[in-house]
Amino acid sequence: MYKNLAAALAAACFFFPVFSQTPAAKAPSKEPLRIGFVYVTPVLDAGWTRQHDQGRRAVEAALGRRVETTFVESVPEGADAERVIRDLAQTGHRLIFTTSFGYMEPTLKVAQDFPNVKFESITGYKQAPNVATANARYYEGRYLAGIAAGRMSQTGVAGYVAGFPIPEVLQGINAFTLGMRSVNPKATVKLVWLDTWFDPPRERDAAMALFNQGVDVVSFHTASTAVMAAAQERGKLAVAYHSDMRSVGPDAQIVAVTHQWGGYYTQRARAVLDGSWKSGDVWGGVREGMIRMEGFGSKVPQAVQQEVLARQKDIGAGKLQPFRATGAAVRDNTGREVIARGQALTDAQILQMNWLVEGVQGKIAR
Template sequence: MYKNLAATLVAACVVAPSFAQTGTTLQSPTKASEPTKVGFVYVTPVLPAGWTRQHEEGRLQLERELKGHVQTKAVDNVPEGADAERVIRDLAAQGHQLIFTTSFGYMEPTLRVAKEFPNVRFENITGYKQAGNVATANARHYEGRYLSGIAAGRMSQTGVAGFVAGFPIPEVVQGINAFALGMRSVNPKAQVKVVWLNTWFDPAREREAAMTLMDQNADVLSFQVASTAVMAAAQERGKMAIAFHSDMRKDGPDAQLLAVTHHWGGYYASRAKAVQNGTWKSGDFWGGVKDGMVKVEHFGPKLPKPVRDEVLARQKEMAQGKLQPFQAGQQPIRDNTGQLRIPAGTGLSDAKKNQMNWLVEGVIGSVQ
């Protein structure tokens, strides 16, 4: 997925659900009779659930939607760094006209390879640097986090939730803060305790962090790491958890309250079509609930129907633009040191969201 940002993220722009982007248009070198070759690079193995699974589902949807008109290839479990650059370069040399690199740590390798292959289109998922033939895209995961926080706030008996986090980059910080704001919208005294792992994929450490948080009175867990270890730990201890990326009821049939999922197939298909018809443009896309890229779904047996209905109602309001997690109402939003961050009646711009390096009131922890 991503590593620590050394530079400030630029503003992400919301575009229409057609996934249109602005920027330089590259004409397609593909003949109409030839299938477009599309490559994918994954940072973890393709597991039954999680970050990479959702991108794999997106690839398969792309193949279904453009059957006979695309030819895809995925390379999984590619470490960020030199290995990634080699794999991306190999895909370009093999004639792939569009290559999706699905991790923040692939951003710089993607840019380097793109300079060598100016007629190939590259898309870095979760990155922020573009070039004439390099676009970026991400999902507004924080929207689903807020909605899941409402469920956690309603269900927690202790008022304490735990959050197992990978790296302290703005996207993850957004998720923690939105989750806490969602919890505190229904339980103003709720707390969220955070454990940072500084890795995306280490099931043993993910499990250990989950156990530690449950020992510290957390009865609901959330996480932004790549395996299902946190869900399995919650199941083992009889606690509750919020699945992330995909449905994890197989690992937590009783523990899972709901899943915050992301969906890439529509975006992948639209971008491949743009290559085929010569309208592909570099730019940045940040899709959320209204675009169908982020959803809360896969409700578990412990979540009562009234709570499920409440969450779905808030999701509908979010899709309509009536609910925004980082919009302050009559009361301002402060961080966990008491500093004013969002004055009453105002909200954060996308640029400010993508510079987020503070934790909201109610979160126990710090941004390392």
């Protein structure tokens, strides 16, 4: 999840950073690899940060005594992030994962002063000799969630609570809408911008406002479970994001688009341990196991579940691309052609997405 750094400074949630450490026993022959993780929100029962922390735990489970992990939660994007990242580097952490886009510039700055420390900028795009970047193709899961929403909605009107109008979020909104309209061509998606990643009261209020406008299923790109809880309260449906949220919305959840970081984090830790770590950029999706559809709700018919899982296999096999115009050309919500008939967007075009697809009711907040 990311945005420009100026917006990050203005919109960050200023929690007091809390250091937590889960040391594994030291290997008998040498010190374990110390790995640091920087989180933008608290570690909750579900959501963005929860999935990264599950990834951290996966590293511990896979590598045991060879590693020792530390995490710092609730770190604002900006000057505080630089301070925390620098502290981790100064205290012997040889691999540091910074898990929000607003950490990109602070990570690069600290990395210049610690050339022997390896840094992983999650959702960032700028690399250095000791800074790698990684992200996931969240939009693939969003498209699949749109198929489920299109099948489950009785009104054909969905809602979307979004954080910031940056390409990653726009990709998700557009893919969700395209997925929904692939099974219901008349479906529409009402959009609300929050200009924050994490503000549970405002997330809840936005969802409630959408339900009051006739929406019967909602998706979101924010970091808490507040939208899912609102759907449960109102007897509506919702798509969980980041992680399975059935504990919050047992009746509301249609399906969850989950992020799987454990494999990547473990691979990169192993690379530091064996000396093979190199800077680079990874953008993985369904095929790489970084995005997964799971947690179907009890109200979702088997036929819908099977359809979503079949399309997931198609995406993994390269047979289905959410941003390919297989029939008619794809237009934005002003009528402008954005994908010609029979054509697909390149990765470069997807990464620079700055439009909203036909069917979305809303504008890109500036």
